[in-house]
Amino acid sequence: xxxxxxxxxxxxxxxxxxxxxxxxxxxxxxxxxxxxxxxxxxxxxxxxxxxxxxxxxxxxxxxxxxxxxxxxxxxxxxxxxxxxxxxxxxxxxxxxxxxxxxxxxxxxxxxxxxxxxxxxxxxxxxxxxxxxxxxxxxxxxxxxxxxxxxxxxxxxxxxxxx
Amino acid sequence: xxxxxxxxxxxxxxxxxxxxxxxxxxxxxxxxxxxxxxxxxxxxxxxxxxxxxxxxxxxxxxxxxxxxxxxxxxxxxxxxxxxxxxxxxxxxxxxxxxxxxxxxxxxxxxxxxxxxxxxxxxxxxxxxxxxxxxxxxxxxxxxxxxxxxxxxxxxxxxxxxxxxxxxxxxxxxxxxxxxxxxxxxxxxxxxxxxxxxxxxxxxxxxxxxxxxxxxxxxxxxxxxxxxxxxxxxxxxxxxxxxxxxxxxxxxxxxxxxxxxxxxxxxxxxxxxxxxxxxxxxxxxxxxxxxxxxxxxxxx
Ligand SMILES: Cc1cc2nc3c(=O)[nH]c(=O)nc-3n(C[C@H](O)[C@H](O)[C@H](O)COP(=O)(O)OP(=O)(O)OC[C@H]3O[C@@H](n4cnc5c(N)ncnc54)[C@H](O)[C@@H]3O)c2cc1C
Ligand code: FES
Ligand code: FES
Numbered sequence: 510x511x512x513x514x515x516x517x518x519x520x521x522x523x524x525x526x527x528x529x530x531x532x533x534x535x536x537x538x539x540x541x542x543x544x545x546x547x548x549x550x551x552x553x554x555x556x557x558x559x560x561x562x563x564x565x566x567x568x569x570x571x572x573x574x575x576x577x578x579x580x581x582x583x584x585x586x587x588x589x590x591x592x593x594x595x596x597x598x599x600x601x602x603x604x605x606x607x608x609x610x611x612x613x614x615x616x617x618x619x620x621x622x623x624x625x626x627x628x629x630x631x632x633x634x635x636x637x638x639x640x641x642x643x644x645x646x647x648x649x650x651x652x653x654x655x656x657x658x659x660x661x662x663x664x665x666x667x668x669x670x671x
Numbered sequence: 672x673x674x675x676x677x678x679x680x681x682x683x684x685x686x687x688x689x690x691x692x693x694x695x696x697x698x699x700x701x702x703x704x705x706x707x708x709x710x711x712x713x714x715x716x717x718x719x720x721x722x723x724x725x726x727x728x729x730x731x732x733x734x735x736x737x738x739x740x741x742x743x744x745x746x747x748x749x750x751x752x753x754x755x756x757x758x759x760x761x762x763x764x765x766x767x768x769x770x771x772x773x774x775x776x777x778x779x780x781x782x783x784x785x786x787x788x789x790x791x792x793x794x795x796x797x798x799x800x801x802x803x804x805x806x807x808x809x810x811x812x813x814x815x816x817x818x819x820x821x822x823x824x825x826x827x828x829x830x831x832x833x834x835x836x837x838x839x840x841x842x843x844x845x846x847x848x849x850x851x852x853x854x855x856x857x858x859x860x861x862x863x864x865x866x867x868x869x870x871x872x873x874x875x876x877x878x879x880x881x882x883x884x885x886x887x888x889x890x891x892x893x894x895x896x897x898x899x900x901x902x903x904x905x906x907x908x909x910x911x912x913x914x915x916x917x918x919x920x921x922x923x924x925x926x927x928x929x930x931x932x933x934x935x936x937x938x939x940x941x942x943x944x945x946x947x948x949x950x951x952x953x954x955x956x957x958x959x960x961x962x963x964x965x966x967x968x969x970x
Contacts, residue, residue: 552678642781
């Protein structure tokens with residue numbers, strides 16, 4: 510099982526990393542790229558804490574082999590803010606106290622961002638449907654849904670950089 | 672299911688190859704022998720490997736094989752094996768002509784799983800609870816299995832042999848799924864019962880009826896998570912075919928479908944619950960499919 514070199518775009522920057530076939534994208538993001546915003550919850554696809562965007566699509570980095578994303582563009586929670594300016598979704602989470610312990614927050618925000626990219630004005634039902642794979646132990650979800658709707662209202666839809 | 676394994680890493684060591692043509696896939700399959708496994712979205716296989724229930728020496732990725740991608744309409748619809756569940760859920764022709772399949776894909780646990788999971792993986796993993804299986808059985812789907820020796824087409828009903836067991840030989844790849852052409856007067860529906868929206872089915876059912884006037888002239892009823900494989904309810908189908916449906920007849924057909932299930936008790940539901948819920952959801956799916964076929968409100 511020889512390590513091999515792969516090329517990734519991580520939050521807009523070209524990266525070259527050496528990975529083994531059994532390295533998960535999540536481990537590479539956290540341990541090699543030192544981007545620890547993306548969380549390791551369950552490891553089996555059930556909590557949404559590890560959600561990142563791969564070529565613009567929300568995926569679970571705990572179930573993606575790093576070797577399989579050679580050449581692709583990854584955006585993590587650290588990549589949403591620009592020029593020290595938070596993404597409107599991040600702002601809305603702060604304004605609506607949609608963060609308690611914060612463990613689910615990166616996944617929630619990456620999913621919310623993905624939703625608004627494809628559907629800039631979702632209904633409450635559409636928000637709940639889209640976020641159904643993100644588990645939150647603290648908030649009871651109400652403030653999270655409110656934050657996403659508020660971000661949409663402020664016109665937060667539209668494409669992110671990749 | 673939740674044994675104390677560390678699911679944060681993959682302990683197993685393996686090789687990984689990423690062929691771009693079927694020919695290369697066949698070459699790797701023969702080169703690495705039965706120790707090799709195909710991987711598509713990985714949402715079943717990587718979980719099984721993390722749980723140390725599967726331990727392949729080599730993973731052959733199908734993600735970049737062009738011949739397995741895309742969708743074409745040709746007296747019906749042919750869907751490539753690596754089409755994502757989300758692409759099916761969002762497909763306009765599937766929503767219109769194969770409504771039950773679109774509903775099953777939309778009911779798939781979560782959005783990121785739908786993005787990653789493939790149709791071929793759902794069928795080849797052969798879980799009795801695979802959500803796409805009942806609607807595909809209801810649409811008389813067949814699967815194209817290819818190897819160096821050529822292609823064979825197998826009706827989906829003959830593809831599933833048991834939990835995790837299919838008619839695939841080791842040297843074969845599921846290339847595509849073919850759905851029969853939709854006919855006039857047809858309507859379909861899928862109903863799933865799960866503990867929470869983001870879980871796999873406790874039971875699910877898909878129904879397709881073809882209506883002529885007030886009569887059912889053709890009917891398919893298929894269920895998931897009620898037997899070792901996804902199954903058709905042949906007796907209930909025969910009971911309704913040629914009949915003029917009313918509430919009583921639909922109830923009776925649903926009861927027959929429920930009686931013919933062979934469910935087990937597991938963490939998700941008991942045998943009794945599954946049998947009872949089968950009857951309820953077959954009734955609901957039949958009623959919805961009949962209305963979608965343009966049938967009159969059942970009395
Ligand atoms: C959190 C979570 C939720 C889930 N929810 C659901 C749900 O609601 N409903 C549901 O039905 N399933 C669900 N699943 C199961 C899984 O996502 C699906 O079965 C999915 O469709 C599998 O596709 P895949 O591409 O990820 O398969 P993989 O894991 O890549 O492959 C599965 C198996 O099929 C074989 N295989 C794959 N493609 C081919 C091919 N073309 N030819 C031959 N063999 C092939 C592989 O060798 C492997 O053995 C869930 C899984 C997780 C982790
Ligand atoms: S850590 Fe990936 S879904 Fe829970
Ligand atoms: S804020 Fe604690 S898990 Fe969501």
